[in-house]
Amino acid sequence: MKRPVILVTNDDGVYAPGIRHLSAIARQFGEVIVVAPDKPQSGMGHAITINSTLHLQRTHYHDVPREYSCSGTPVDCVKMAVNHLLPEKPDLVLSGINHGSNSSINVIYSGTMSAAIEGALEGCSSVGFSLCDYSIEADFTPTTPFIEKIIRYALEHPLPQGTCFNVNFPKLPAELIRGIKVVRQSKANWVERFDERQDPYGRSYYWLTGEFVNFEPKAEDTDEWALKSGYVSVVPTQVDLTAHAFINTCKTNLESTL
Amino acid sequence: MKRPVILVTNDDGVYAPGIRHLSAIARQFGEVIVVAPDKPQSGMGHAITINSTLHLQRTHYHDVPREYSCSGTPVDCVKMAVNHLLPEKPDLVLSGINHGSNSSINVIYSGTMSAAIEGALEGCSSVGFSLCDYSIEADFTPTTPFIEKIIRYALEHPLPQGTCFNVNFPKLPAELIRGIKVVRQSKANWVERFDERQDPYGRSYYWLTGEFVNFEPKAEDTDEWALKSGYVSVVPTQVDLTAHAFINTCKTNLESTL
Numbered sequence: 001m002k003r004p005v006i007l008v009t010n011d012d013g014v015y016a017p018g019i020r021h022l023s024a025i026a027r028q029f030g031e032v033i034v035v036a037p038d039k040p041q042s043g044m045g046h047a048i049t050i051n052s053t054l055h056l057q058r059t060h061y062h063d064v065p066r067e068y069s070c071s072g073t074p075v076d077c078v079k080m081a082v083n084h085l086l087p088e089k090p091d092l093v094l095s096g097i098n099h100g101s102n103s104s105i106n107v108i109y110s111g112t113m114s115a116a117i118e119g120a121l122e123g124c125s126s127v128g129f130s131l132c133d134y135s136i137e138a139d140f141t142p143t144t145p146f147i148e149k150i151i152r153y154a155l156e157h158p159l160p161q162g163t164c165f166n167v168n169f170p171k172l173p174a175e176l177i178r179g180i181k182v183v184r185q186s187k188a189n190w191v192e193r194f195d196e197r198q199d200p201y202g203r204s205y206y207w208l209t210g211e212f213v214n215f216e217p218k219a220e221d222t223d224e225w226a227l228k229s230g231y232v233s234v235v236p237t238q239v240d241l242t243a244h245a246f247i248n249t250c251k252t253n254l255e256s257t258l
Numbered sequence: 259m260k261r262p263v264i265l266v267t268n269d270d271g272v273y274a275p276g277i278r279h280l281s282a283i284a285r286q287f288g289e290v291i292v293v294a295p296d297k298p299q300s301g302m303g304h305a306i307t308i309n310s311t312l313h314l315q316r317t318h319y320h321d322v323p324r325e326y327s328c329s330g331t332p333v334d335c336v337k338m339a340v341n342h343l344l345p346e347k348p349d350l351v352l353s354g355i356n357h358g359s360n361s362s363i364n365v366i367y368s369g370t371m372s373a374a375i376e377g378a379l380e381g382c383s384s385v386g387f388s389l390c391d392y393s394i395e396a397d398f399t400p401t402t403p404f405i406e407k408i409i410r411y412a413l414e415h416p417l418p419q420g421t422c423f424n425v426n427f428p429k430l431p432a433e434l435i436r437g438i439k440v441v442r443q444s445k446a447n448w449v450e451r452f453d454e455r456q457d458p459y460g461r462s463y464y465w466l467t468g469e470f471v472n473f474e475p476k477a478e479d480t481d482e483w484a485l486k487s488g489y490v491s492v493v494p495t496q497v498d499l500t501a502h503a504f505i506n507t508c509k510t511n512l513e514s515t516l
Contacts, residue, residue, distance in 0.1 A: 040309065042308060042309065043305060043306045043307070043308040043309070044303070044305045045302070045303040045304030045305045045306070045333070045372065046303030046304060046305075046366050046367055046372075047301060047302045047303045047304075047305040047367075048301045048303070048367055048466060049301070049466060050300060050301040050466060051298065051300065051301070053455075053463040053464060053465060054452070054463065054464040054465070054466060055461075055462075055463050055464070056462070056464070072466075075303070075367075076466065079450045079452075079466065080452060080464070082450075083449070083450040083451065083452060084450075084452040084454075084464070105379065105497065107499055108304050108375070108379075108497065108499070109304055109305075109306055109333075114303065114304075117366070117499075121363065121366075121447050122447070123447075149512070150512065153508075153511055153512060157511065159504075160501070160504060161445075162445065163501045163504055165508075166499075179513065180512050180513050181513060182505050182508040182509045182512055182513060183505070184498075184500040184502060184505065185498055185499060185500045187419075187420065187498075189379050189380070189381075191341070192337045192340075192341040192342075193341065194312070194337075194338065194341060194342040196342075197311075203313075204313075204314070205311040205312065205313050206311060206312040206313070206314070206338070206342070207311060207312070208306060208307060208308060208312060208330075208334065208337065234508060234512055235499075235500055236500065236501035236504040236505055236508055237499045237500065237501060238499055238500070238501035238504075239363065239366065240442075240443055240445075241365055241366070241375075241424075241443060241493075241495045241496055241499070242442040242443045242493055242494065242495065242496070243418070243421045243494040243495060243496035244442060246417075246418060246421055246494040246496075247440050247441070247442065247494055250411075250423075250440040250492065250494055251440045253411055253415065254407070254408065254411060254438050254440055254492055255437065255438055255439060255440060
């Protein structure tokens with residue numbers, strides 16, 4: 001039987017420890033190709049490169065047969081791998097492990113998750129993994145058995161068309177992780193504060209900073225709750241943004257003649 | 259009665275003809291502030307600027323009391339306006355008019371729509387407008403009465419929390435536009451082709467190109483169908499990406515112990 005082809009990418013760049021941990025696990029399950037950004041691309045969301053050119057470079061950081069760094073965004077990496085480097089669609093697209101949380105509304109800003117969503121758009125079973133620890137020294141060991149389980153599941157039960165998984169790991173030692181919870185995206189937002197400074201020429205500039213606010217701290221079916229309670233959160237995530245329930249209300253008011 | 263405060267932004271940059279048309283219409287309905295990127299930001303998706311600084315500049319291109327160009331992405335512009343420039347949340351966030359379609363899956367790559375989605379995240383009634391004509395010379399006149407109607411609706415019926423409108427206009431003269439249809443996002447994708455070239459030093463580089471493929475050309479409740487049939491398409495769009503229907507299936511398989 002042919003071994004599955006697994007594409008591994010991320011948004012922290014091809015040399016991040018998180019993607020190296022992920023590619024090493026993926027290797028047990030199939031033929032791995034790594035295509036990842038040549039520099040950190042956090043917060044890039046679903047950006048693509050249309051106003052400039054893209055460059056690819058062979059790299060040798062992962063213990064896999066083929067790996068490349070790409071000058072573009074995480075979504076560009078998936079497009080390049082699926083439509084240029086690989087002869088056929090991969091059986092699985094894995095993104096991460098991100099250094100930092102992508103739970104709740106972070107899914108929308110996340111390059112890691114945008115790569116997984118792009119995988120779903122390309123018709124591949126796709127999973128994004130993130131660890132709630134921003135440190136470059138983060139310990140990814142406790143994530144291993146859960147990643148193995150989820151990869152096995154996604155290979156055996158290809159996810160429905162247009163759907164992927166958003167997986168987040170709590171920052172906990174292995175013995176304190178209580179298992180996996182399949183949950184929904186918590187309603188939350190960032191309350192931004194712009195840190196205003198002066199450059200040496202007296203001109204203002206700004207750093208975007210902010211505080212995460214969970215609008216439903218008591219709901220027990222959300223990713224935020226699962227992570228706080230010591231679980232690995234899995235949110236099935238979709239590419240259809242339509243607010244279906246709201247269509248009929250608007251029809252009455254907007255479809256009448258001008 | 260206090261006039262509503264209306265934030266206008268886009269992804270083609272503060273000097274694009276489309277945003278000038280939109281700010282002129284918005285002016286009839288309230289106090290307009292324009293905060294838009296200082297350069298084209300098409301395809302930026304929901305990117306935010308976290309690895310570099312942001313700059314704001316007063317501009318004088320629109321006939322409105324306050325306008326700024328911002329060095330960041332469309333989403334940065336909304337965050338800056340709502341959390342830094344304005345004393346309170348605006349009553350309405352308008353994005354566009356984009357030079358080019360943002361129907362169907364384009365919503366996910368679109369800086370225009372990401373600005374509207376960010377407006378919804380900030381708790382504001384928000385609408386993104388796009389004309390299916392990429393030309394810088396595009397005629398925005400036929401869009402005027404529809405934009406007026408939609409602005410009036412969104413001010414009178416603030417959209418549900420976490421929801422915004424994705425409005426696309428067909429490239430048609432006014433007399434051929436048949437009205438508004440409230441529809442869902444069509445299932446579609448881009449099939450990419452990477453145009454490979456050689457630089458003067460013999461190294462390969464790539465341009466991302468692609469062809470739009472509608473997976474359901476016969477469905478009559480989608481934005482692609484509405485636009486092809488001569489209607490203005492309105493898709494209620496949400497920030498919750500959870501594939502709710504798929505949660506229970508995964509629970510059984512993934513929540514068991516390792």
